[in-house]
Amino acid sequence: MRLTRPMLAAAAAALLLAGCGSGGGDDKAAAVPETASGSLEHLAAEVGCTPTIQIDADELRQASCRKSKADGKFILATFATDRGQREWINGAKDYGGHYLVGRKWVAVGETTKTVSALRATLGGDVEEGQDHSAHSGSH
Template sequence: MRLTRPILTATAAAAVLALTGCGSGGDGDDKAAVPATASGSLEHLAAEVGCKPTIQIDADELRQASCRKSDADGKFILATFATDRGQREWINGAKDYGGHYLVGRKWVAVGETTKTVSALRATLGGDVEEGQDHSAHSGSH
């Protein structure tokens, strides 16, 4: 299955909205030591953080799954990409919808909160990126 740019953006937006809605729900930045950035398949990355992925998209360009860790770190979306460009297009499209992103080489984890992303970063490494904050836009979500 080939995914077009509009489809990649739509799947990115759906992933973020499924997790975050409009609000941001972080409660601080963890400054713990960050390990070297992990790499590997979606299943390998999921195993590293102790979750069994529920595959949502299984295509040549993008594999995406939802995960919930057994501890209290919350749920998150994990996606792997065939190309760096595909990954960046997905992230850029998703950021318009808010969210907290942990970005590695050809993978991204989207967490419900900053705490979730920080906990994942302690195992997977990577760089934290933030989407737009929609909490100031309207009184109801």
């Protein structure tokens, strides 16, 4: 299956619209480990979840995951190229969300707390999508 940029953006939008809420949390005090690397399954095992595969293509593998009810649900995606990853993130950020970014992988959390918990295990850099809480209208 060949994925196009609009297909990737649409997939990201659908995932994020399910979790537009924002949450509290602050990861400044936590020590950040070296950024993890590996397959989608390896990264999921690192954080203790069983991934539910949603997209399995050459360019992108994407799964939903939940560590525990308290930690929240998140999306884990791995990419074949750095460019594909950056294009996906740039398109997805228009829809809001909280992103943990590593080398050729992204975890998208429903809340800042979820991303902070993942970062404590996977390392990576936190990026934020557009804040939709200031906008009126539907999510």
